[in-house]
Amino acid sequence: MHQHDHERLARVGMPEAVLCGTKSIEQVRAIAIELAEATTEPRLLTRLGDEQLAALPTSVTDRLDDDRLSKTAMLNGVQPARPGRVAVVAAGTSDASVAAEASRTLQFSGVRHDLIVDVGVAGLWRLEARLDEIRAADIVIAVAGMDAALVSVLGGLVAAPVVAVPTSVGYGVAAGGTTALNSALASCAQGVTVVNIDNGFGAACAAVRMLSLMGRAG
Structure with missing residues (x-):
């Protein structure tokens, strides 16, 4: 089971991101489901492949903002606005x-x-x-x-x-x-x-x- 770092935002000002490209379809699916069940805070998935995306259940994809050019997906929206x-x-x-x-x-x-x-x-x-x-x-x-x-x-x-x-x-x-x-x-x-x-x-x-x-x- 993936050990999510839920305290990273407080430590460094940015939440944990999930690098999907080097993981199997099953690993990405399991991590995404765990995240969707564990938090309503925004999370970013990077290098999300087409097959990995297709394997995600609707319980995840309904809360996902996906972009195929960048191969990124935002779970639970975005973070609050920052200056600059x-x-x-x-x-x-x-x-x-x-x-x-x-x-x-x-x-x-x-x-x-x-x-x-x-x-x-x-x-x-x-x-x-x-x-x-x-x-x-x-x-x-x-x-x-x-x-x-x-x-x-x-x-x-x-x-x-x-x-x-x-x-x-x-x-x-x-x-x-x-x-x-x-x-x-x-x-x-x-x-x-x-x-x-x-x-x-x-x-x-x-x-x-x-x-x-x-x-x-x-």
Whole structure:
């Protein structure tokens, strides 16, 4: 039986999330049923596969807000609204699923945010057209594959903290996201923070932690 961490919200400001992708259909079903029976508090399921979703009983799905692009599902709604605003900025439409995972995690966490897609550096005018909107955010999540050049460009244009999410999108040596990860880690932009490849969830959680501290300071 899964040991649910019901005290995590009080400890770190975010409730436990369930990573479904590495679990069997039977494990996800059992955990979701246990959660639905144990609490009415919001819970987030990430990397929820189509077959895992299809196996859930109506007692769970009736309380589930599912999104297939991000493969996330919110059980029992969302958390109360938090102060601050985040911009999730994705280089290309190929990065949309990772950006959507970040966006949905922010939505679940009660964080206002803007999702800005297809503003990669191959067409800088598209990024320039959205700069005022991006600069208005308290935190920027930059989602990019291939050479992840968007990360350094944004890091040099905005004052807000930039959390980089390298993605596994790309051709040849870029495939798998290692090139994007190394590029983001080696960014010449000062103070850029980097999470793991395709980890939109982790980037959003980092933003939530930062916003929580900003709220305390205010």
